[in-house]
Amino acid sequence: MRATANLAQMSEILDAVRAGASSEALASTPMPERSRAVFVRRDEQEMFAGMASKDKDPRRSLHVDEVPLPELAPDEVFLAVMASSINFNSVWTSIFEPLSTFGFLDRLGKESYWGRRHALDYHVIGSDAAGVIIRAGSAVRNWKVGDEVTVHCNYVDDQDPSGHDDSMLAGNQRIWGFETNFGGLADICVVKANQLMPKPTHLTWEEAAVNALCNSTAYRMLVSRHGAPVTQGDKVLIWGASGGIGSFAVQHVLNSGGTPIGVVSSEDKVETLYELGCQHVINRREKGYRFWSDDHTQDESEWRRLGKDIRALVGDDPDIVFEHPGRATMGASVFVAKRGGTIVTCAATSGYMIEYDNRHLWMKLKTIKGSHFSNYREAWAANQTIIDAKVVPPLSAVFPLVDTAEAAYEVHHNRHEGKIAILCAAPSEGLGITNPELRARVGEQRLTIFRRHDKG
Numbered sequence: 001m002r003a004t005a006n007l008a009q010m011s012e013i014l015d016a017v018r019a020g021a022s023s024e025a026l027a028s029t030p031m032p033e034r035s036r037a038v039f040v041r042r043d044e045q046e047m048f049a050g051m052a053s054k055d056k057d058p059r060r061s062l063h064v065d066e067v068p069l070p071e072l073a074p075d076e077v078f079l080a081v082m083a084s085s086i087n088f089n090s091v092w093t094s095i096f097e098p099l100s101t102f103g104f105l106d107r108l109g110k111e112s113y114w115g116r117r118h119a120l121d122y123h124v125i126g127s128d129a130a131g132v133i134i135r136a137g138s139a140v141r142n143w144k145v146g147d148e149v150t151v152h153c154n155y156v157d158d159q160d161p162s163g164h165d166d167s168m169l170a171g172n173q174r175i176w177g178f179e180t181n182f183g184g185l186a187d188i189c190v191v192k193a194n195q196l197m198p199k200p201t202h203l204t205w206e207e208a209a210v211n212a213l214c215n216s217t218a219y220r221m222l223v224s225r226h227g228a229p230v231t232q233g234d235k236v237l238i239w240g241a242s243g244g245i246g247s248f249a250v251q252h253v254l255n256s257g258g259t260p261i262g263v264v265s266s267e268d269k270v271e272t273l274y275e276l277g278c279q280h281v282i283n284r285r286e287k288g289y290r291f292w293s294d295d296h297t298q299d300e301s302e303w304r305r306l307g308k309d310i311r312a313l314v315g316d317d318p319d320i321v322f323e324h325p326g327r328a329t330m331g332a333s334v335f336v337a338k339r340g341g342t343i344v345t346c347a348a349t350s351g352y353m354i355e356y357d358n359r360h361l362w363m364k365l366k367t368i369k370g371s372h373f374s375n376y377r378e379a380w381a382a383n384q385t386i387i388d389a390k391v392v393p394p395l396s397a398v399f400p401l402v403d404t405a406e407a408a409y410e411v412h413h414n415r416h417e418g419k420i421a422i423l424c425a426a427p428s429e430g431l432g433i434t435n436p437e438l439r440a441r442v443g444e445q446r447l448t449i450f451r452r453h454d455k456g
C-alpha cells in the first residue's frame with residue numbers, strides 16, 4: 001500500500017473545502033491564481049524520440065508544480081479535486097504516443113475564444129475527478145458551488161449538430177484532460193458543467209474518482225445499443241479482465257445475466273476475479289499462448305488452443321469479445337468469436353496496425369464494432385450503476401499527487417490491478433462518505449476487493 005497522507009496545496013479555499021464549508025462560505029472565499037497540477041511540457045515532447053515504448057519513462061516527463069488558473073468560461077466550473085485517477089491515456093500523454101497531445105491543444109486553440117486558453121506550453125492532464133464545485137460560470141444552471149460531484153470526460157460543443165443524436169459522433173468530440181488542458185490531476189481543475197455527475201454518496205473521494213472514464217467506456221461497449229449489448233446467457237471473453245476497463249466489463253456482463261470469461265496474466269489476478277464473481281478465468285501467462293510466432297506471422301493453432309480453452313470452461317464460443325490489447329490479440333479475438341458474434345474494440349495497447357484472417361470474419365458472419373468512451377446518457381447511466389452499488393470501484397492503490405508519475409509508471413508496465421487513484425486536495429484517504437448506511441449494506445469486503453488483492 002502507498003502513502004495515505006497527501007502533501008496538499010496551501011490555499012484558503014481548499015482549506016475551506018476540506019473543512020466542509022457551506023456553499024455561501026465557499027462562494028465568498030477568494031480563488032487562488034494558481035493551482036498545483038500534473039503536466040507535460042511542450043519543450044520536452046521529443047525527449048523520447050527513437051526509444052522503444054517500454055523505455056519511455058513517465059517519471060521523466062510528468063511534472064508536478066503550480067500553474068496559473070485560466071479565466072472561467074460561462075459554461076464551466078472550477079472544481080476542487082479531492083481525488084483523480086490514472087488512466088491509460090495519462091500514460092499515452094506522458095510517453096508522447098501515438099502523438100504528442102500538444103497537437104490536440106493547438107487544434108482546440110484555433111476553434112474559439114475559449115478554446116485559445118488550452119494551447120499552452122504545458123498540458124495539465126487527467127480524465128477523472130471527484131470533488132467540490134468552488135466556482136460556477138454564469139451559464140451554469142443545474143449545479144452550484146459546494147456540490148459534490150464526479151466528472152466524465154466527454155468534452156463536446158453541443159452547438160455542433162453532428163453530436164445531437166449521439167455526442168460521441170460530434171465532429172469536435174474530445175476527451176477532457178487528454179485532448180484538452182486543465183484536466184483532473186490537479187488540486188483545482190476546469191470542467192464543463194455538462195461533464196458533471198452526482199458523486200456516489202457511499203464512496204470515499206478516492207473510490208469515487210476511479211470510475212467515470214473506464215466504467216462509462218465498458219458500459220457503452222457492453223450495455224448500450226451503441227456497442228455490443230450483452231443479453232442473458234451470452235458468453236463474453238474479456239481481455240485484461242482485472243485491468244481498468246476489464247474490471248468494469250466483468251461487472252456489467254454479470255449484471256446483464258451473461259457469463260464473463262476473464263483473461264489475465266497472474267494467479268493474484270485470477271483470485272481477484274473469482275472474488276468479483278467471475279467464475280471462468282484464463283491465466284494467459286500460465287497458458288503461454290504465442291499468437292505471433294514472429295513479428296509478421298500469426299499462428300492459427302494458437303488461436304485454436306485459446307478457443308478450445310474457452311469451450312472447456314463454458315461449453316461454447318464467446319458471443320462477444322471485449323477487445324483492447326489490439327495487435328497482440330485481435331487475430332485470436334476474431335478467430336474465437338462465435339459464428340455471428342461481435343468483437344467490440346476501444347483500443348490497441350500493444351499496437352494499432354491490426355492483422356486478422358478476414359475469412360473467419362466473413363464466412364462466420366462476425367462483426368467488429370468500434371467504440372470510444374460514452375455519450376452523456378451512457379456516462380450518466382454508468383454513474384448510476386455506481387450510485388446504486390450495482391458496480392463497485394476496482395480501486396487497488398492510492399498515490400499522492402506528487403507521486404503521480406510513479407503511479408503512471410506502474411500502469412505503463414502493467415504492474416497494477418484495477419484502478420490507481422491519486423489523492424489531490426483531499427488531505428488523507430477515507431474521507432467523503434456521506435451515506436454510511438448504504439456503504440454498510442454494500443459491505444467493506446466487496447468495496448475493497450482490489451485493494452486486498454493488490455500486491456503493489
Ligand code: NAP
Pocket residue numbers: 087088089213214217239240241242243244245246263264265266269284324325328329346347348349350371372373374411414418
Ligand atoms: P489497464 O488497466 O492497463 O488494463 C489493460 C489490461 O490489458 C492489463 O491489465 C493486461 O491484463 C491486459 N493486456 C495488456 N497487454 C496485453 C497483451 N499484449 N495481451 C493481452 N492482454 C494484455 O488499461 P485500461 O485502463 O483497461 O485500458 C486498456 C486500453 O484501453 C488502453 O489502451 C487504453 O488507452 C484504452 N482505453 C480506451 C478508451 C476509449 O474510450 N477508447 C477508454 C479507456 C481505455 P493481463 O496482463 O492481466 O492480461
